[in-house]
Amino acid sequence: xxxxxxxxxxxxxxxxxxxxxxxxxxxxxxxxxxxxxxxxxxxxxxxxxxxxxxxxxxxxxxxxxxxxxxxxxxxxxxxxxxxxxxxxxxxxxxxxxxxxxxxxxxxxxxxxxxxxxxxxxxxxxxxxxxxxxxxxxxxxxxxxxxxxxxxxxxxxxxxxxxxxxxxxxxxxxxxxxxxxxxxxxxxxxxxxxxxxxxxxxxxxxxxxxxxxxxxxxxxxxxxxxxxxxxxxxxxxxxxxxxxxxxxxxxxxxxxxxxxxxxxxxxxxxxxxx
Amino acid sequence: xxxxxxxxxxxxxxxxxxxxxxxxxxxxxxxxxxxxxxxxxxxxxxxxxxxxxxxxxxxxxxxxxxxxxxxxxxxxxxxxxxxxxxxxxxxxxxxxxxxxxxxxxxxxxxxxxxxxxxxxxxxxxxxxxxxxxxxxxxxxxxxxxxxxxxxxxxxxxxxxxxxxxxxxxxxxxxxxxxxxxxxxxxxxxxxxxxxxxxxxxxxxxxxxxxxxxxxxxxxxxxxxxxxxxxxxxxxxxxxxxxxxxxxxxxxxxxxxxxxxxxxxxxxxxxxxxxxxxxxxxxxxxxxxxxxxxxxxxxxxxxxxxxxxxxxx
Numbered sequence: 001x002x003x004x005x006x007x008x009x010x011x012x013x014x015x016x017x018x019x020x021x022x023x024x025x026x027x028x029x030x031x032x033x034x035x036x037x038x039x040x041x042x043x044x045x046x047x048x049x050x051x052x053x054x055x056x057x058x059x060x061x062x063x064x065x066x067x068x069x070x071x072x073x074x075x076x077x078x079x080x081x082x083x084x085x086x087x088x089x090x091x092x093x094x095x096x097x098x099x100x101x102x103x104x105x106x107x108x109x110x111x112x113x114x115x116x117x118x119x120x121x122x123x124x125x126x127x128x129x130x131x132x133x134x135x136x137x138x139x140x141x142x143x144x145x146x147x148x149x150x151x152x153x154x155x156x157x158x159x160x161x162x163x164x165x166x167x168x169x170x171x172x173x174x175x176x177x178x179x180x181x182x183x184x185x186x187x188x189x190x191x192x193x194x195x196x197x198x199x200x201x202x203x204x205x206x207x208x209x210x211x212x213x214x215x216x217x218x219x220x221x222x223x224x225x226x227x228x229x230x231x232x233x234x235x236x237x238x239x240x241x242x243x244x245x246x247x248x249x250x251x252x253x254x255x256x257x258x259x260x261x262x263x264x265x266x267x268x269x270x271x272x273x
Numbered sequence: 274x275x276x277x278x279x280x281x282x283x284x285x286x287x288x289x290x291x292x293x294x295x296x297x298x299x300x301x302x303x304x305x306x307x308x309x310x311x312x313x314x315x316x317x318x319x320x321x322x323x324x325x326x327x328x329x330x331x332x333x334x335x336x337x338x339x340x341x342x343x344x345x346x347x348x349x350x351x352x353x354x355x356x357x358x359x360x361x362x363x364x365x366x367x368x369x370x371x372x373x374x375x376x377x378x379x380x381x382x383x384x385x386x387x388x389x390x391x392x393x394x395x396x397x398x399x400x401x402x403x404x405x406x407x408x409x410x411x412x413x414x415x416x417x418x419x420x421x422x423x424x425x426x427x428x429x430x431x432x433x434x435x436x437x438x439x440x441x442x443x444x445x446x447x448x449x450x451x452x453x454x455x456x457x458x459x460x461x462x463x464x465x466x467x468x469x470x471x472x473x474x475x476x477x478x479x480x481x482x483x484x485x486x487x488x489x490x491x492x493x494x495x496x497x498x499x500x501x502x503x504x505x506x507x508x509x510x511x512x513x514x515x516x517x518x519x520x521x522x523x524x525x526x527x528x529x530x531x532x533x534x535x536x537x538x539x540x541x542x543x544x545x546x547x548x549x550x551x552x553x554x555x556x557x558x559x560x561x562x563x564x565x566x567x568x569x570x571x572x573x574x575x576x577x578x579x580x581x582x583x584x585x
Contacts, residue, residue: 023380030377038365041406106361110422112327115350116378272328 024117031111031124035098036131049094049136053087054143060207061147068208073238077152080144081161081233082206085226087140088133088169089197095129095173096189099180112272122264126173133169137162153239161233164249168229171253174260178267200226205234225252278303278430278461279324284333285485286319293319295485296333301478306452306462308476308493310469310575316485317465318358321434324463325355337430351380354423357434357465361419364408368399368418371407372425379426386425393421397451413444420451431455433464437471449474469571479571481578488578496574504569505538505547507561518558525553539569 039046060068060079070078099122102108111121141149141158151158176193183189203213203221210218210227221227232249235242279301286294294316301307311317322328324335326346335342338352362371369390376386394403397417407415416436423431433452437445452475456462466472472479473493481488481496489496509515515534522529522538527550530537540546544566554560 027378030374034363034366034370034374037370038363041365105364106358107363109322109327110355110361110375111378113325113350113353113355114375114378115347115380115426120378272322 020117024119024123027117027120028123028127031120032127032131033124035125035128039128039132045094046132046135049091049132050139052090053083053136053140056086057083057140057143057147064207070209073152074148074150076144076148077150077238078234079207080140080149080151081237082201082204082230083140083144084137084162084165084233085168085204085206085229086201087136088165089172089201089226090194091129091133091136092169092173092176093190093193093197094132094176095125096176096180096183096193097186098129099125099177100183100186100189103181103184104186108271118268119265122174122177122261122268126170126177129173130166130170133166137165151237153237157236157239157242160246161236164229164232164236164246164253167253168225168249168256171257171260172225174257174264177264178260181264181267181271200224203227204230206230225249225256228252276302279307279335279337279463281320281324281335282333284320284323284335285331286316286323286328287331293485294323294330294333297482297486298333299480299487299490301461301463303461304456304459305477306456306464306475308472308479309463309465309482310467310472310479310571311465311482312467315482317482318434319485320482321355321357321432321463321465325353325432326350327355351426352429354426354428354431355434356416356420356423357432357436358438362407362415362422365406367404367406368394368410368414369403371418372422375422376425381426389425393424397421398447413440413447416440416444416448417451420448424455428460430461431463433462435465435467438467445471469575473571481575483578489574493571496571497569500539500569500574500577503540503542503544503546504567504573505540505550506565506567507536507538507550508563508565509534509536509559510562511559514559518554518561521554521557522550525549527553 057079060083061076065075065079068075099108102111108121141162176189179192180189183192203217204210204224204227205221206226210222213221228245228249229252232242232245235245277300279299281300282298284294284297285292297316297320299307299309299320309317309320319328323330324337324342326342326349329343337349340349340352342349363374366374372390372393373386376390377383381389391403394400397420399414399418399421402410402414407418410418420433420436423433436452437448440448449471452462452464456475462475464471464475476493478490479493479496480490491499507518509518512534515531515536518536519529519531522536527538538546538550547564547566551560
């Protein structure tokens with residue numbers, strides 16, 4: 001615009017860009033800090049986020065597990081990769097709930113009138129949710145070990161698998177960020193998010209082998225990101241050729257991250273129009 | 274910078290079927306306080322949201338400090354502060370944490386943000402509560418923190434959206450004092466309010482809006498003067514008596530407004546007019562049961578404008 005052309009002495013474009021990136025990172029850190037502090041101060045939410053996956057471990061390990069036979073492995077070793085995936089998938093609902101809460105209370109209005117980097121509102125929220133995912137996954141490993149999980153392929157395989165889990169969780173939390181920005185009611189955001197996640201988690205191989213499902217369901221269930229993640233995790237945790245599955249899962253997470261981040265940034269930029 | 278720190282021309286904004294702003298224009302001279310007065314739903318918050326860059330107008334143009342609020346929004350944000358109804362503080366942070374966070378996000382460096390946060394906590398009387406979570410604050414404390422949060426980067430232009438709605442009188446007067454101090458230090462303030470008393474107490478200029486348009490504008494004194502200097506209220510006790518008096522006064526050249534058994538007459542001539550009015554009634558209508566004489570308030574101006582009545 002003409003006003004920019006008329007501004008006195010513009011610094012070199014590369015320096016503007018560099019200081020813009022520094023500012024954006026610093027703003028993101030500040031927003032992430034605020035979100036983490038807020039979560040620590042409402043520990044009920046954190047506790048409830050843990051209860052559901054723990055119940056799933058208990059249900060599938062002890063109530064259903066006896067009736068599910070997976071050839072060549074203990075059911076609990078088969079189960080835990082599914083639980084990890086389910087935990088971060090449902091944890092991403094927290095991103096939507098958190099942002100829609102900020103929309104409702106009016107904090108977002110204030111943020112939108114501050115000279116902060118716009119992306120920091122979203123990047124700070126998803127970064128805080130990443131940190132929460134790390135905590136929740138750590139707890140689930142403990143719960144898994146208590147229930148007999150032994151990670152047959154060793155610590156390296158387990159850590160690599162958890163890296164995939166957290167990367168997936170980060171990617172989809174950007175997707176839920178756009179949802180949260182569109183719904184100024186946390187309950188509605190939750191109600192919209194949960195059915196989609198149920199569908200993805202339960203049609204995947206998270207709890208039972210896909211081969212036990214009818215063909216039409218397999219066609220959907222084996223071509224979606226939760227299934228890709230669970231297969232890659234199992235290859236890493238149980239042992240066996242993993243490269244192919246890992247690449248597919250990384251491709252899903254990377255692709256979803258790019259699409260969802262662009263979508264969320266666009267939603268945020270268009271707010272108020 | 275131009276003479277007006279804030280200028281808006283022909284702003285229009287619709288939310289679905291509702292035309293919230295219908296061609297609103299206003300200007301706030303640099304260093305002055307403008308009171309934007311209107312009932313609920315008249316477009317006050319929409320106006321502030323557009324000027325504070327959080328909402329895009331459908332049509333029209335607005336500048337703050339000479340910068341366009343749409344095309345130059347990033348630079349506008351460096352010179353404005355926003356507090357009020359829909360801009361919030363975080364209930365799960367302490368007062369001090371809130372101010373430091375907003376200070377940092379307002380591009381105040383970390384050390385300066387700490388110093389400034391403590392300064393503001395002090396001047397808004399929140400020192401004792403600074404380390405407590407905001408969710409335990411009273412409404413008045415929250416509002417004060419909210420205004421403090423808008424001031425961290427010392428913005429030359431401040432938007433206050435209904436800053437005292439729902440506050441008890443004591444908190445309201447404390448906030449008024451803060452606004453007066455800011456105005457004295459040269460800050461340009463645009464304040465929306467439903468309270469005429471508040472506009473009267475704080476504003477240099479008042480813009481009355483109704484249904485998204487400017488209904489009238491002037492200094493509080495001008496608006497009151499335009500409406501007449503004295504207001505007579507004659508109570509006749511019975512409707513028929515008031516009706517007769519209405520006719521009598523009208524035929525004598527007054528402009529009575531009847532409301533049931535009462536009649537209101539505005540006059541620019543002062544309280545001496547009463548003698549003439551009573552003479553006009555003599556023999557044509559019963560004597561009034563009671564007569565009250567008062568100066569018009571902004572309420573009278575406001576009600577006459579928003580009810581579509583004519584101003585004298």
